[in-house]
Amino acid sequence: MSVTNELLLTGLTLLDHTKQVFGHVHIVGDRIGAIYADGDDLPNVNRTIDLTGLTVTPGLVDIQVHFREPGGEGSETIRSGTDAAVAGGMTAVVTMPNTNPAVDSVEVVRDIQSIAAKEAHRLDIVTSGCLTVGRQGAKNVDYAALYEAGVRLFTDDGDAVMDAALMRNALQASTQLPGMVVAQHCEDANLVAGGVLTEGPVADQLGVAGRPGVAETIIVARDIELARDTRGRYHVLHLSTGASLALVRQAKADGLAVSCEVTPQHLVLTAYDVPRLGTSGRMNPPLRTASDVQALREGLKAQVIDAIATDHAPHAPALKAKPLDQAPPGMLGVETSWQVAWTHLVLPGIISPCQLVWAMSTRPAMIAGLHRHGQPIVPGSVANLTVIDLAATQMISNESIRSQSRNSPWLGDVFYSKVEMTLKDGAMVNDN
Numbered sequence: 001m002s003v004t005n006e007l008l009l010t011g012l013t014l015l016d017h018t019k020q021v022f023g024h025v026h027i028v029g030d031r032i033g034a035i036y037a038d039g040d041d042l043p044n045v046n047r048t049i050d051l052t053g054l055t056v057t058p059g060l061v062d063i064q065v066h067f068r069e070p071g072g073e074g075s076e077t078i079r080s081g082t083d084a085a086v087a088g089g090m091t092a093v094v095t096m097p098n099t100n101p102a103v104d105s106v107e108v109v110r111d112i113q114s115i116a117a118k119e120a121h122r123l124d125i126v127t128s129g130c131l132t133v134g135r136q137g138a139k140n141v142d143y144a145a146l147y148e149a150g151v152r153l154f155t156d157d158g159d160a161v162m163d164a165a166l167m168r169n170a171l172q173a174s175t176q177l178p179g180m181v182v183a184q185h186c187e188d189a190n191l192v193a194g195g196v197l198t199e200g201p202v203a204d205q206l207g208v209a210g211r212p213g214v215a216e217t218i219i220v221a222r223d224i225e226l227a228r229d230t231r232g233r234y235h236v237l238h239l240s241t242g243a244s245l246a247l248v249r250q251a252k253a254d255g256l257a258v259s260c261e262v263t264p265q266h267l268v269l270t271a272y273d274v275p276r277l278g279t280s281g282r283m284n285p286p287l288r289t290a291s292d293v294q295a296l297r298e299g300l301k302a303q304v305i306d307a308i309a310t311d312h313a314p315h316a317p318a319l320k321a322k323p324l325d326q327a328p329p330g331m332l333g334v335e336t337s338w339q340v341a342w343t344h345l346v347l348p349g350i351i352s353p354c355q356l357v358w359a360m361s362t363r364p365a366m367i368a369g370l371h372r373h374g375q376p377i378v379p380g381s382v383a384n385l386t387v388i389d390l391a392a393t394q395m396i397s398n399e400s401i402r403s404q405s406r407n408s409p410w411l412g413d414v415f416y417s418k419v420e421m422t423l424k425d426g427a428m429v430n431d432n
């Protein structure tokens, strides 16, 4: 006879998208069996852990990460990416398909799934699929076949699909395949060709070509019109400008099935930070202006922005040691996103703790169809949970980072709050 896993976590603050209250959590099997208030009689459970002073949230969900496997194992692997994600409080992630080979066939999906299965006791890893064969922008992939293999989110991330007919096909497919999401890296390839930083004074000062904000706006505008035409399901990856946010706001007001995410770095940093950060400050889309940051913060507060996703983009130190115009774009994210957001968005009062949980767990889980994640902290919910010390501080350093790479703009910075552990399907994943 099997013995059901039972665990009693006492002395916690329960924080989900609707509440922040004191309580004790009784986990039975892979679910929350009961919640007890202060003063309630607690059951006698063999494994009782006193977590007085800590906070428990639904497990964090990051729908935009690059784990580089297959093909980029010198920068990150599914294993090292899992170490990093668990340390950051994630219980589920969606990996991007710009691997080598790209995720454009059922065979590659199956390969990634078999590696991800080895980490499933720590983290649920689901791969996205390409929108076009080889991310070449010339031919649609077989959406139904990849969907059948479990793919829900499709994107050529790293590049925009420039051919409107291919985008229209993809959005039409999404109306036939429930839960399919067409996600776009919104930068017009011609307008950003050769560009390094956002167009403007910093790019000029550093002598590199610019990537204008309008490159994002016109792709978002075109795709929204295609979503209107097809009634397809559309998602903007790492939205970065106030102008494109205004388009998403209108599309939502028009009742279209449109959502968007933003990265922590685009909510905190601007192009003026790049001279200080060096190549860790180079990413696509690039860091923008202070007025864009202000607009994104307002969009997050108003929940026009659905989710915070990191675009976790590890690059081996040798790659990022190149000059700014030759170093690959992207920065680490999964380990620090909660801390960055808590410190720069919640503590200053821009969004509430409940809103942060919505943007980093509840809503991204809904977008990606990760139905075992992001559930409220109530009896019956799957016990995918993150335990956080909101009173702690932590300095990000080479030693604290679990990723195989070190390209973080936050090295040497101190953040408020610290992830203490995650629980995956009711079992403690003690990583920190």
Ligand SMILES: [Zn+2]
Pocket: 157, 158, 159, 185, 237, 238, 284, 285, 311
């Ligand atoms: Zn991208």
